[in-house]
Amino acid sequence: MIAAGDLSRLPELLHPQAVFRSPMAFTPYESAAAVNLILNTVVRVFEDFGYHRELAGTDGTDVVLEFSARVGDRQLKGIDMIRFDETGLITDFEVMIRPMSGLQALGEEMGRRLAPQLAAMKGRPA
Template identity: 70%
Template sequence: MVSAANLAELPDILHPQAVFRSPMAHTPYPGAQVVQLILGTVLHVFEDFTYHRELHSTDGHSVVLEFSAKVNGKELKGIDMIRFDEAGKIVDFEVMVRPMSGLQALGDEMGKRLAPYLAAMKGAKA
């Protein structure tokens, strides 16, 4: 899906209560719809995105994917830590990114693109 830049099948593999754990925020983002929005947005933010290595847990329910990319010319490296339930649905998607300059560029760009959604989300909770 990532190499084809087409996440059309993502909803089929997300558990309804999936959680996204951002490298920029302490509080996780819950819900399949939010996870899909974040992953769809980051797919357009990253430039020259490449997965390098894949590590699997012995129980087959977790995978770690090492990647590199650029955001507005800033290079970064990171990992996606993905946990699946018994049915093979994603229940937890956590991202870690380095160095700080790449993380800041990613956070700035994601913030710009997701600001309208986040504002609407905060307004709905008030």
């Protein structure tokens, strides 16, 4: 789905109470709708995105994917830490990114595109 740039099947892979833990926000976004919105937006923000390494837990419910990308002129590296339930649905999606300049560029662009929607999902005014 990532290689094709088409996340249209993502909703069927998300648990209804899936959680997204952003590298920019202290509190997580809690709902499949939030996870879907964030991931569908970030695939359009990232340029030259690619996964490089995959690490998996022994029981198959946890995976860590290492990636690199660019936002404007800022390079970044990161990891996606994904947890699945016993049926294979994504229950938790946590992202960590470095360096700070890449994270800031990503945060600014994601905020520009999603601030009102994400604030509403957390029950706050934009």
